[in-house]
Amino acid sequence: MKKMKTLKKNYEFENVLKKGKFYIGKQITIYVVKNNSQNNLFGIAISKKTCKAVQRNYIKRRIRENYRLIQNDLKKGYNIVFLWNKKIPVNEASFHIIKEDMKKLFEKAGLL
């Protein structure tokens, strides 16, 4: 199995957030934009203001794990950025809710 590829640079994130289409779920929001390669690149962005470092890591792990499980079913050639909805308390973050959210959002976006 190949390694997961991620977005790295600040301008890459800005590109996706400015030009991409966004879809809002219960707990997470995704931004999607086409790229011309044959792979999917993804990134996770959580503001410093929402919570502290431990909880940010907690959310990132849940999202990354879910993406890992679902990524082979997706169409290829997109940049994806995940955001956490600010108003949701961090304690409610759960693996299963994110899983459902992610399925619905990718269906909406037409990647599934």
Place this chain on the structure above:
RNA sequence: GUAGUAAGCUAGACAGUCGCGUAUAGCACAGCCGAAAGGCAGCGUACGAGGAAAGUCCGGGCUCCAUAGAGCAAUGAUGCUGGAUAACGUCCAGUGAGGGAAACCUUAAGGAAAGUGCAACAGAAAAUAACCGCCUAUUUUUAGGUAAGGGUGAAAAGGCAGGGUAAGAGCCUACCGCUAGUAUGGUGACAUACUAGGCAUAUGUAAACCCCAUCUGGAGCAACACCGAGAAGGAAGGUUAAGACUGCUCGUCGUCUUCCAUUUGGUGGCAUGAUGCUUACAGUAAUGUAAGUACUAGAUAAAUGACUGUCCUAGACAGAACCCGGCUUAUAGGCUUACUAUAAAA
């Protein structure tokens, strides 16, 4: 047993499946890129967050600023004594003061006769004390004496008792407090004893300025060094004004200031260090010395997760980012040791 005090330890465990980061003189070399060197990827193996990693409050190492440039001395910090330490505002042992029934705990604790400032309101007066009262003289008015008593205030001129007096007053005496001196003990802070002083020992405030003693150049790994690519341009103004470099003086370096345009990637720095653990010796202790032994995170959108099962006390606070020594703050539950007080029962 109950209540409490002090010190220390721990920070859910185990099993299965999938997955992440770093290293790799292992396997494979049959995958991808490349002319090649090599890089990426696969399998295996090893290791993989904390007691506070946090706050950034102090002290160092390290790097650059010129080789901490020189002087004045400002600014800033610390502030009982002795010791420890690379250093410290930290730690250890003591002293004084305060708290507690005790174990024990707290303590920014130098100087107010070097000088300056401030003390609102109230009060006669807030620092060279006379408002009421008391006493004496006097017909009243008034003059003098007086800090016992009243009232004001956060604070009112040693406290209390007796003597004394016109009334009073350290005016005199005892005790307590204070100050000075001497002696003894202690490295010292200081303690104890004795003697002397009637106490002008002249209110409080130095976390007000200040004085004294000690220390102090600035910036920070986004420092800095190297490699590759890009750019290295134009206009206007100023030559002693601003910068390096916080006040002033001198000195050095680089021309300097404003506007427009531009400003990306990689490698090193980067983990063997004032290091941890064990034992012995020195010391009350902090700590030091010697020997043995171990090396066990090193990312860069940033690694520990998900699911299932079992158990219990049902898991708090919380995520390394150059590295150490502290401090402070957050913190569920459990365990160990020492000590203090005490009801009831046996």
Place this chain on the structure above:
RNA sequence: GCGGAUGUGGCGGAACUGGCAGACGCGCUGGUCUUAGGAACCAGUGCUAAAAGCGUGGAGGUUCGAGUCCUCUCAUCCGCA
């Protein structure tokens, strides 16, 4: 990661060397005026029924007395390749 600044009624913003906190402006509430609204003018406006008391992000300390001085802490904002 490192460095720096700021917190005062609902909002902006004062309070000089510590000495009556809420000046001033905006808003809000009530009233006058008007058929009605606006404008204008008048009064009120931190908490509590009132007194007492508590109130300057929070917790301690110094002081007779802290918005102001000191220590710790929380939140917000800014800069640095």
